[in-house]
Amino acid sequence: MTGPQPLIQIKDISKIYQMGDVEVAALNGVSMNINQGEFIAIMGQSGSGKSTLMNILGCLDRPTEGEYLLEGDDVSELDKVELAAIRNQKIGFVFQSYNLLARTTAMENVSLPLIYDRRMEWTDDEIEEMAENMLEMVGLVDRMEHMPHEMSGGQQQRVAIARSLVNDPVLLLADEPTGNLDSSSGEEIMEILTGLHQQGSTIVMVTHEPEIAEFAERTIRFLDGKIVQDKQNGSRKNGKKK
Amino acid sequence: MRSMLTMLGVIIGVAAVIVMVSISAGTEATIAEEINSLGANLLFVSMGMSPGRAAQENIPILILDDAYEISDGVSGVVGVSTERSAAETVRAGSVVLEEVPLVGTTPDYPEVRDIQLETGRFFNSTELDRKSKVVVLGYDLAQTFFGDEDPIGQSITVGTTKLTVIGVMAEKGMVSGTDMDSLIFIPITLVFQKFTATRFGRVMGDMVGTIYVQVDPEAEIDPVILQIELLLAKLKDVSVDELPFTIQTQQDIITTQEATTEAFRTLLAWVAAVSLIVGGIGIMNIMLVSVTERTREIGIRQSVGATPNDIRWQFLTEALVLSLLGGVIGVILGISGAWMYGYLGEMRTVILPESILLAFASAAVVGVFFGFYPANSAAQLDPIEALRHE
Numbered sequence: 353m354t355g356p357q358p359l360i361q362i363k364d365i366s367k368i369y370q371m372g373d374v375e376v377a378a379l380n381g382v383s384m385n386i387n388q389g390e391f392i393a394i395m396g397q398s399g400s401g402k403s404t405l406m407n408i409l410g411c412l413d414r415p416t417e418g419e420y421l422l423e424g425d426d427v428s429e430l431d432k433v434e435l436a437a438i439r440n441q442k443i444g445f446v447f448q449s450y451n452l453l454a455r456t457t458a459m460e461n462v463s464l465p466l467i468y469d470r471r472m473e474w475t476d477d478e479i480e481e482m483a484e485n486m487l488e489m490v491g492l493v494d495r496m497e498h499m500p501h502e503m504s505g506g507q508q509q510r511v512a513i514a515r516s517l518v519n520d521p522v523l524l525l526a527d528e529p530t531g532n533l534d535s536s537s538g539e540e541i542m543e544i545l546t547g548l549h550q551q552g553s554t555i556v557m558v559t560h561e562p563e564i565a566e567f568a569e570r571t572i573r574f575l576d577g578k579i580v581q582d583k584q585n586g587s588r589k590n591g592k593k594k
Numbered sequence: 595m596r597s598m599l600t601m602l603g604v605i606i607g608v609a610a611v612i613v614m615v616s617i618s619a620g621t622e623a624t625i626a627e628e629i630n631s632l633g634a635n636l637l638f639v640s641m642g643m644s645p646g647r648a649a650q651e652n653i654p655i656l657i658l659d660d661a662y663e664i665s666d667g668v669s670g671v672v673g674v675s676t677e678r679s680a681a682e683t684v685r686a687g688s689v690v691l692e693e694v695p696l697v698g699t700t701p702d703y704p705e706v707r708d709i710q711l712e713t714g715r716f717f718n719s720t721e722l723d724r725k726s727k728v729v730v731l732g733y734d735l736a737q738t739f740f741g742d743e744d745p746i747g748q749s750i751t752v753g754t755t756k757l758t759v760i761g762v763m764a765e766k767g768m769v770s771g772t773d774m775d776s777l778i779f780i781p782i783t784l785v786f787q788k789f790t791a792t793r794f795g796r797v798m799g800d801m802v803g804t805i806y807v808q809v810d811p812e813a814e815i816d817p818v819i820l821q822i823e824l825l826l827a828k829l830k831d832v833s834v835d836e837l838p839f840t841i842q843t844q845q846d847i848i849t850t851q852e853a854t855t856e857a858f859r860t861l862l863a864w865v866a867a868v869s870l871i872v873g874g875i876g877i878m879n880i881m882l883v884s885v886t887e888r889t890r891e892i893g894i895r896q897s898v899g900a901t902p903n904d905i906r907w908q909f910l911t912e913a914l915v916l917s918l919l920g921g922v923i924g925v926i927l928g929i930s931g932a933w934m935y936g937y938l939g940e941m942r943t944v945i946l947p948e949s950i951l952l953a954f955a956s957a958a959v960v961g962v963f964f965g966f967y968p969a970n971s972a973a974q975l976d977p978i979e980a981l982r983h984e
Contacts, residue, residue, distance in 0.1 A: 412897060412977045433901045440899020451894045451981065468899040515898065 357424060358385035359522060359554055360409070365418030365428075367404050367577075378404040379415070380577035386523075386556065391549040393565035393585075394558045396574030402558050403527065405574070409556060410445060410525045411438045423522060440468050444516030448528035450508040452500040458511045459496040462486050465519040486514035490544060506537030513544055517553075524548065526557040530564055542567050600880040601920030603873025604960060608924025608953040609931055610869055614862035615949035616932035618855055620942035625851045636706065637807040637815070638842045639664070639822060653838050654830035658782060658800040661700065663829060668821045670813030675699055675706040676802040678782055680789040686739035686750040694735070696752065697777050698785025704763075706808045709774065712736075714746045714761030717781050725783045729757040734775040736762040752778070755788050815843060870956055873920065874964035881913050881968035892972055893980030902973035909972045913965020914958065921957030925950055 367379040379401045386392060396402045407413040408420060411427060414435075420428040427438055445451075452461045462483040466474050474482070487493050490510035500508050509529060516524055526545065530538030546567055549555055557568060565571050566585060573581035641656055658676065665674040678698040684691050703709075704716050717728050729750060736745045736759075745759045757780065766774035780789075786800045809818050819841050827834045885892070892905055900908075929945055936943035 407978050410897070412981075433903070436896065436899050436901040436904075439897060445897050447981070451890070451897070453891055453894060464895070465898040468895070468901070468904055519899075 359388045359390075359423060360384075360386040361419075361421040362409075363419040363421075365405075365408065365415040365420065367401075367408065367413070368416045377577050379408070381418075382577070382579055383418075384572065384579065384582070386554065389549070389552050389554055390570060391545075391555045391568045392557065393568035393571045394556065394574065395560060395562075395565055395571060397560075400574040401577040402574045404577075406525055406527055406556070406558055409523070410443050411435045436468075437470060440465055441471060441519060442522045444519070444521035444524045446509070446512050446516050446524065446526040446529045448531040450500070450505070450512045450532075452508055452511055452515075454500055457497050457499060458487060458492060458503070458514075459483055461500070461511055462514045462518055464515060469519060482518055483514070486518045487511070489517075490514045504537065505533050506540055509533060509537070509541050510544065513541070517548070522554065524553055524555045526555060528558055528560070530559070530561070538564070596880065597916060597919075600876045601873070601916055601923065603869060603876040604917050604920030604957055605873070605924040605927060607866055607869030607873045607960075608921050608957055609928035610862070611866040611953045611956065612925060612928025612945070612949050613931045613935065613943075614865070615952075616928075616943040616945045617935065618859055618862065619944040619946055619949075620936065621858075622852070622855050623944055624942050625855070626848065635809045635811050635815075636844055637809060637819065637822070638840075638847070639805040639807060639826075640803065640840055640842070642838050642840050654832065655801050656803075656805060656839065658786070658802055660826065660829060661802065661805045663825060664805065664807055664822055665702075667825050668807075668818060670810050670818045670821075671807055672810045673702040673706045673808035674805060675702040675808075676782065676805045677703070678785050678790060678800075678802050680785055682753040682789060684735075684739075684750055684752050684778065686748070689739050691735075691738070694752075695772075695777050696785060696789060697779050698782035698789070699779055700782055702808070703779065706806045709766050710764040712762040712764045713744075714759070716761055716779070722781045722783055725781060725787055727755060727757045727784065728760045728781065730761040730763060730779040731759060732763050732773075732775040732777040732779075733765045734773070735778060750778075752780070753789060755784075819843075866956070870960050873917070874960040877913055877916055877961060878964040878968060880916070881909060881965055882971070884912070885909065885968050885972040889975065889980050889983035892975050893977055893983065896975070896977035897981060905975075906969045906973035909969035910962065910965050913969065914961040917957045917961030917965070918954070921954050924957070925953055928953065 362382060362384050365379055365382045366377055369376045369378060382405065394402045394405065408415050415428055418428065419426060422438065422442065430438065463479045466479045466482060484493065484496065487496055490513055492507060492510055495503060495507060503511070529541050529545070533541065542564065545555055545557070559565050569585050571583055571585055572579055639656065661674045661676040665671060676699065680696045680698070681693045682696055684694040701717060701719050701722060704711060712733060716730055717726065721728055729752065731739070731745060739745065739750065740748060745762055748759045749756055750759060807822065809815055822841060823834050823837060826839060827837050830837070895905065932943040932945055
């Protein structure tokens with residue numbers, strides 16, 4: 353299960369917000385490792401620090417204290433431009449509210465990360481081909497020219513997943529990916545995520561629904577900015593699929 | 595719609611630049627033409643003050659004889675003319691016109707002022723000396739009085755004096771604000787005798803306004819001016835420094851006119867600057883609103899890897915597009931406005947390509963300058979805050 357080196361190593365991370373005169377610790381000395389190919393569910397009440405952890409993992413935010421090693425590189429001290437590059441190249445986000453650009457087609461939404469990719473200059477044709485492949489993977493190739501408001505919630509979330517994967521990230525972060533969806537659409541999304549996991553993707557998912565968390569193989573529970581439980585699920589639902 | 599309102603300031607600014615630059619360019623061209631149409635190689639000898647004041651203070655005035663003296667006594671002079679104006683009721687058959695401007699002048703007038711005769715002839719020096727009752731009509735007046743009839747040999751009554759038409763001037767148009775085609779030309783001696791023998795007459799005698807001196811194109815102009823000054827000083831019995839007359843060349847007058855145009859230009863530059871600044875503030879305002887409204891979009895872009903520079907460029911480009919679009923509309927409006935102005939009004943307008951370029955450049959500068967702050971504040975947004983924004 354454990355590779356030669358964990359994909360992510362978090363050492364004693366804290367995030368402290370100044371609320372007037374009071375200091376509030378959203379995260380309080382959290383340490384954990386995430387291995388290549390793991391599918392982790394993070395649970396906890398709102399305010400327990402799980403969203404803060406997601407923001408730090410996704411390089412949207414920096415910890416006040418502690419060390420965050422992504423593929424062995426310390427990213428906790430990077431500046432805004434370097435963090436943007438990490439988000440672009442190594443992280444894929446799936447949000448509860450999909451966060452697609454309005455008045456922008458599915459195709460263009462999926463292409464967005466490639467446009468900001470500085471590693472290489474993709475040609476328009478290459479971008480189109482890659483985005484089309486991603487939309488095909490989530491089964492929306494016939495919706496390429498549709499706007500977000502012309503699609504159902506489940507379809508929008510599938511576009512968002514296509515967008516999160518188009519740059520071939522090392523880590524997929526999903527923040528309540530089924531939170532806004534009915535159960536059958538939610539099921540579809542979880543099938544896609546499970547499929548990705550089986551192909552070797554590393555996925556960290558925040559959820560407060562236990563039945564959704566059961567899709568993951570490891571569940572971490574947060575309370576008051578600390579990890580209170582970290583257990584393997586025994587891949588019950590994954591097992592059922594086999 | 596909202597973008598349209600935003601661009602309005604830039605549109606007005608740019609249109610104002612173009613309209614006013616074309617008006618001033620047109621005015622300048624008109625002035626240059628008018629000065630040339632006064633005649634070639636002219637010197638203008640004129641009194642520096644009003645005749646009334648000159649009389650009170652016992653200061654010498656210009657009289658008809660001075661013109662003769664200049665003509666006879668200054669070398670390099672090929673023609674001298676002068677004029678004395680009045681206004682009288684003119685009757686020709688059944689047509690009666692009131693307050694028709696009369697120009698009393700000398701035989702050299704057509705040559706010095708560079709006006710041709712349409713038909714007939716101008717009066718000669720014999721007729722001048724004899725105060726002959728002859729008249730030359732401006733082109734339009736001849737049309738008004740006689741239509742298709744031949745005016746030569748006809749009589750018209752000016753005031754109470756009956757005059758014989760001996761010539762008609764060719765069409766000339768406006769010169770220095772005077773419509774040359776609705777004047778009548780009479781020997782100056784006759785004007786002194788019949789039409790200005792009123793209030794000032796006794797005091798002024800044969801006072802004239804400006805003496806036009808035509809200089810031989812081969813001659814140096816400065817010695818001619820000096821000779822005229824010396825001659826006038828001798829005639830008026832004062833020193834050259836005390837001479838109450840000014841002698842101007844056409845170049846002097848052009849320079850004066852250009853100074854006026856320059857002042858006008860400075861004014862319009864300020865007007866344009868103010869409207870462009872107001873337009874720029876409009877753009878800044880709409881961009882700030884746009885950044886606020888699209889905070890979530892900015893967050894999404896940041897989450898997929900847009901750097902602060904990417905965001906800054908996006909919004910700067912939008913501001914630039916807004917201002918340049920305003921520039922395009924402004925240029926179109928400005929050109930049609932300048933054209934309309936030239937078409938409807940009497941002012942001439944000249945559209946300079948430079949003014950279009952200048953207008954575009956200023957629109958672009960406005961876009962970048964006033965777009966920078968909103969674009970920068972978008973670039974500085976915190977991705978987490980931006981994503982949370984509803």
